[in-house]
Amino acid sequence: MTASDGPPVRALLLDADGVTQYPRAGWLNEMARLGGPGFIGEVFRLEKGTLTGEVDLKELLTTVLEREGRDATADDIFEVWCRIDVDEFMLRLVDRVRAAGVITALATNQQSYRGGWMLANLPYADHFDHQFPSFQVGLAKPDPAYFTHIVEELGIEPAEAVFVDDMAVNVRGARRAGLNAVHFAGTDTYGHLRCTLRALGVPGL
Numbered sequence: 001m002t003a004s005d006g007p008p009v010r011a012l013l014l015d016a017d018g019v020t021q022y023p024r025a026g027w028l029n030e031m032a033r034l035g036g037p038g039f040i041g042e043v044f045r046l047e048k049g050t051l052t053g054e055v056d057l058k059e060l061l062t063t064v065l066e067r068e069g070r071d072a073t074a075d076d077i078f079e080v081w082c083r084i085d086v087d088e089f090m091l092r093l094v095d096r097v098r099a100a101g102v103i104t105a106l107a108t109n110q111q112s113y114r115g116g117w118m119l120a121n122l123p124y125a126d127h128f129d130h131q132f133p134s135f136q137v138g139l140a141k142p143d144p145a146y147f148t149h150i151v152e153e154l155g156i157e158p159a160e161a162v163f164v165d166d167m168a169v170n171v172r173g174a175r176r177a178g179l180n181a182v183h184f185a186g187t188d189t190y191g192h193l194r195c196t197l198r199a200l201g202v203p204g205l
Contacts, residue, residue: 006180009201010160012097013150013174014128015141016108016118018166019184020090024083031080034072035065043077050111053135057111082117089190093205094127097197100204103154105130107147107163109140109170130154141165142173151179162200164193 014020032040042064050057061074098104106128110118115133118124124131132150134140139149151158158178165171166184174181182196198205 006159006201007157008160009102009162009180009203010156011103011105011151011154011162012094012197012202013105013107013132013147013161013163013179014090014094015163015165015167015170015184016106016110018186019087019164020094020106020124021084021086021122023081024085027080027083031077034070034076034080036068036070039064039068047111051109051134051140052138053112054138057113078113078117081114082121084118084122086122091123091127093190093194096204097202098127098129098204102203103130103156104128105132105150105154107132107141107150107165109134111135141167141170144173144177147174147177147179151177162197162202164197 028040031043035043043061046060047057049055050060058074061077065072065074094104104127106124110133112135115135119131119133134146137146137149139146147158147163151161159180161179163174163179163181164184165174165181166186168183171181171183180200182193184193194205
């Protein structure tokens with residue numbers, strides 16, 4: 001799709017992990033050290049069931065750590081999980097789009113502990129008009145209902161929004177909800193993303 005194919009872009013939605021932020025180097029090794037063999041896989045499996053905020057991840061992690069006889073606590077795990085570096089270049093891109101009159105929103109899957117930490121400690125409120133962490137929305141990507149909720153909250157039509165995510169499955173979910181969606185893969189450059197957004201009619205780029 002190009003700018004001439006649809007209505008004007010009124011909102012730009014960006015994912016967090018892999019788009020506007022990245023975990024600090026060494027975090028997985030540290031979590032594995034704290035939790036023991038097989039811990040990483042189990043953590044991410046458990047996390048999937050907590051992204052809508054209906055299940056408490058801290059209780060689940062505590063059970064796993066106690067079962068394995070580890071000295072680490074769930075809070076120790078969360079501390080490592082919250083070692084995040086924000087991508088300042090991407091935030092400057094967001095600022096340019098926002099200055100051009102486009103609504104900007106962070107659309108991210110987060111469990112309540114990490115998501116709550118992000119809301120309190122990262123500077124996203126200075127760059128995004130809205131934040132939609134899944135644990136607060138009660139829905140999670142790639143469910144098309146998550147994206148429908150966002151555009152309804154913003155008061156726009158799905159086709160008036162552009163969404164960017166590093167995970168193809170989430171891009172497909174957004175497209176099923178009627179949004180324009182861009183896959184920002186790990187091998188893509190900022191220049192490539194900027195050109196793609198410009199071709200979709202995102203102002204300010």
